[in-house]
Amino acid sequence: MWEQLERYRNHFLQNEIKDVLKPSSINSHQNKEWAKAMEKRYICKCVPYCCTSTSTHLQNRAQLAYGWFALPKLMKELDSDIPLTHWKAVVSLTEFLLNPLNAQRAINEKDLVRKLKNAFMRMRLKLHKEEHQEVEMYLRIYNILSRNLDGAENIAKRKCLRDEFYKIIKNQEINKDGLASEILRNLTGKPKALEIFLEDPDNFLAMAEIFHQDPCRPHYPLHLWHHLCHLLEVAPEQGIELGFFELLHSRILNRLSNFWDMATKAFALLLRCAEGQRRFDAVDGVKLLYDVFVQPDENRRLLLPLQKVENWEYTVLALVNGLHSKRALWRSREFTQLPCYVGRLMQSTEDNPRLQLYCLKAFRELGVMPCIKRYIIANWLEDICKLFCLDAEAECARDSLVDWLRRDIADSS
Incomplete structure (x- = not known):
């Protein structure tokens, strides 16, 4: 009777090997193999103990309902003396201000730039201890506010903020120099804020100190290059007085990493004034650019990976801006x-x-x-x-x- 019941399982195996093994033996072997396979499967599904901790996403956020009353509640918690409450308000504010309407309201109605400036400067001057990553979150908020016209103008008017942004970049503070560079780029990308920057010569001087700190430094933040180009596009004479012509010329001459990109663009912008054209002729700039154009015909093995020109746009722009003098035109006849x-x-x-x-x-x-x-x-x-x-x-x-x-x-x- 039991053997007859065993035949109802594993019909294919029962028909193939019915003369070799009994039905009960066949089912027993099948059960063992199935158990081994499932053990391997359970091992794959097992979650490591290190990943069983709960998420801290909501622990770092303030408890609020996103709506009209969210901003007043966040501003109130932002003034709290309890570090954890203040931290949660700052983190939630970075997400809340991503909506341009909320950012506009916070700038105009709540004077957010001034309040953040006070908290930011207390942290930078070591008057308050940084228990979390408050400075980085302040920079993220300023990055969001700098995309707004009113926010950019309010930030640019505060000299202490500008000085701190340049200090962060000069000291190459981790996870902060990139944000500070992006803030400066957003500010100078707007005409009113750019005018405020050019009125204060200390801003250009701070940029010169950053670039002259290490002339052989291979890389700078991309947003910092754009910020420099915004300044040189309007005031190339001031950039030449601070030594940017010699610095950029040496980077192109020595073929530093990615010399053909933003360094060549900044160099091309310096040639838009009379003094830049005179110095371009003095260093034989046509020959300098011609040596770059000849690069595809040279031996590739002699070039480092980051010395290969991948975009010729700014090199041609430098040639166009450099051919405005008779000496440069006569020199071009020789090539x-x-x-x-x-x-x-x-x-x-x-x-x-x-x-x-x-x-x-x-x-x-x-x-x-x-x-x-x-x-x-x-x-x-x-x-x-x-x-x-x-x-x-x-x-x-x-x-x-x-x-x-x-x-x-x-x-x-």
Whole structure:
């Protein structure tokens, strides 16, 4: 009777090996193999003991209902003398201000910039002990507020905040220098705040101290480079007086890491004034840029990984800005292949309309010299006419260049 019941399980095995083993033995072996397989499966599902702790997400947040009354409650807890209550209010405030409407209301109605400035300076001056990561969270809040026009203007007007941001960057404080750089970039990206920065010469001086602290430093925060370019774009003469021309020239000459990126852009912005053009001619800047253009034809094994030019946009921009003097134009005649390198970059670009525009402008500047103009007409005019422009500005520059070149053909005939 029991053997007959055993035959109802594992029908396939019972039919295949019915003459070798009894039905009960077959089922017994099957049970053992199934138990071994499930043991391995249970081991895989086992959660390590280190991951069994509960989440601290809600423990660091203030208890509030997000709505109209959330901001007054957070501002009240922000003034609390209890460190944990204050910490929870700061953490919740960083999430609450991500809504632009809440940020605007906090800036105008609650004067949040002033209140945070007081707490931030107490921490920086060591008047209050930092028990959590309050300074970093203050910087995160300032980063959010700096994206607002009113917030950027209120932050820029407070000199103590500007000085502390520069000190954080100069000391390279971990997890803070990047936030401070982004705040400065957001501020100078707005005209009113940029005007406030330029009125105080200490801001430019602090930037010079940061970059001259270690001239061979390979990397700086990207947002800090953008902040510097915002200042140099408006006041290149002031940047030259503080020694930025020699610093950036040495970085390009020595091929420091990613020299072709933001360092070349800042160098190009310095050439927009008369003093920058004079110094560009004094250091033979055309030869300096030509050596960069020749890089693809050099031996790749002699270049370090970060010395390889990956974006030629700012190199061409520096060439365009540097060809405004007679000495630079006469010097460009000595480099016969320079128009060829510019033309190849113009044809090879597929997703960078600014590079295309700068190449067309470089042709226009190089064509001031009659011999180079004849060379462009003979070798590049047809390619320029067939060029597919990536935006309207590049198309206008192409049409203007073609009209200028063809007018010369008509005059000469």
